[in-house]
Amino acid sequence: MGRVDMDFLKSIPGILLMAEIVVGLLVWALVASTGYSSYAAYGWVLFVSVTLWLLSIALFVVLLLSVYQSLPSVPWPLVLLVFYVVAAVLYVTAFLADAVTVPPQWAAWHGHLGASAFFAIVVTLLYGASSYFAYLDWRGEGQNAAASTVPV
Numbered sequence: 001m002g003r004v005d006m007d008f009l010k011s012i013p014g015i016l017l018m019a020e021i022v023v024g025l026l027v028w029a030l031v032a033s034t035g036y037s038s039y040a041a042y043g044w045v046l047f048v049s050v051t052l053w054l055l056s057i058a059l060f061v062v063l064l065l066s067v068y069q070s071l072p073s074v075p076w077p078l079v080l081l082v083f084y085v086v087a088a089v090l091y092v093t094a095f096l097a098d099a100v101t102v103p104p105q106w107a108a109w110h111g112h113l114g115a116s117a118f119f120a121i122v123v124t125l126l127y128g129a130s131s132y133f134a135y136l137d138w139r140g141e142g143q144n145a146a147a148s149t150v151p152v
Contacts, residue, residue: 005066013137016130017060020087023123024053030116031098034109041097042113045120048094052087052127059083077138084134088127095120 008014028049036042059080062068068076099117103110 003066005064008063013130013133014063016126016133017056017063020123020126020130021053021056021060023119023126024049024056026119027094027098027116027123028053030112030119034112036109036113039101039103039113041101045094045098045116048090049120049123052090055083056087077134081131081134081138084127084131088124088131091120091124091127095124 009018028046031042031045031049034042036046068074095117098113098120102113102117
C-alpha cells in the first residue's frame with residue numbers, strides 16, 4: 001500500500017470523484033427504494049448506477065492510497081480517461097432510461113423516480129467534467145494545475 005494522498009482530496013478530480021460517489025448513491029438508492037420492478041428500464045438504471053458507484057469507490061481508494069504508484073506499468077492517465085468517458089456514456093443512457101420512464105405525477109413513486117432522474121443527469125455531468133480533467137492529464141496539459149490526479 002502507498003501513502004494517503006491528502007492533496008488528492010483537495011484537487012478538482014478528487015472533489016469530483018467524491019461528488020460522483022455521493023450523487024451516484026442517491027441515484028441508485030432512490031430507485032431501489034421504489035417498486036422499480038414494474039418498470040423494466042430501472043433494471044438498467046440500477047445496473048449502471050450501482051456498478052459505477054462501486055467502481056468509483058474502488059478508484060477513490062486506489063487514488064487516495066496512492067496504490068497506482070505500486071503499478072507503474074499501468075498507463076493511469078489513459079485508464080482514468082477511459083473510465084470516466086465510459087462512465088459518462090453509460091450514465092447518459094441510464095439518465096435517458098430513467099427520465100422517460102418516470103411515471104405520471106399522480107402515480108406511486110413519482111417523486112423518488114423523478115429525483116433519481118435529476119441526480120442521474122447531475123452525476124452524468126460530473127463524470128463528463130472528470131473526463132475533461134482526465135483528458136487534460138492524459139495530454140499532459142494538467143501538470144501545472146492542482147487538478148492533476150496521477151503524476152506521470
